[in-house]
Amino acid sequence: MRGLYFEEFEIGAVYQHAFRRTVTDMDNVLFTSLTMNVAPIHLDAEYAKTTIHGRPLVNSLFTVALIGAFHVPELTMGTTLGNLGYEDIRFPAPVFAGDTLRGETTIVGKRESTSRDDSGIVWFEHRGYNQEDVLVMVCQREGLMMMRPAGEATPASPT
Numbered sequence: 001m002r003g004l005y006f007e008e009f010e011i012g013a014v015y016q017h018a019f020r021r022t023v024t025d026m027d028n029v030l031f032t033s034l035t036m037n038v039a040p041i042h043l044d045a046e047y048a049k050t051t052i053h054g055r056p057l058v059n060s061l062f063t064v065a066l067i068g069a070f071h072v073p074e075l076t077m078g079t080t081l082g083n084l085g086y087e088d089i090r091f092p093a094p095v096f097a098g099d100t101l102r103g104e105t106t107i108v109g110k111r112e113s114t115s116r117d118d119s120g121i122v123w124f125e126h127r128g129y130n131q132e133d134v135l136v137m138v139c140q141r142e143g144l145m146m147m148r149p150a151g152e153a154t155p156a157s158p159t
Helices: 025-034 060-069 072-076
Strands: 014-022 080-090 100-112 119-129 135-146
Touching (some): 060 135
16 A cells, blocks of 8 residues: 555545544553653643643644544555644644544645655645544644656556
8 A cells, every 4th residue: 555646636635534543541651751741731640630621631742643643544655755844733622541533634735846856745734533523633734745756657547
């Protein structure tokens, strides 16, 4: 399975990703510990009881990483040359252990590279939702994507 080449991305296309994942306490503790984020709102259940949420929040950077990965198998597997940036990352609702997340991606722009002849830049909007279809994360991302290699046939259109 491969992702899409630059030429195959269509502005406005929306992809509902098949993967879903239930977030666990261990995900949150491991990610938060590995990244050395010692904020008690993520790690200390007793402290978290005193916050507006009443329980530990899942680390927001874990949420970005998880939602940002759902697109890989169908959109960028083996065809990405790297991320160029993330911007306008927002968390409209919190994520807690036990939430099941899913993602969708919209292609919001693209252009050929001005410095490389083998790639182009694609602008993605990734959105994550919980099990109640509440939006929990949205971000814009720029990716450097491979162009179709010379000599590789264009896939046939479905009939």
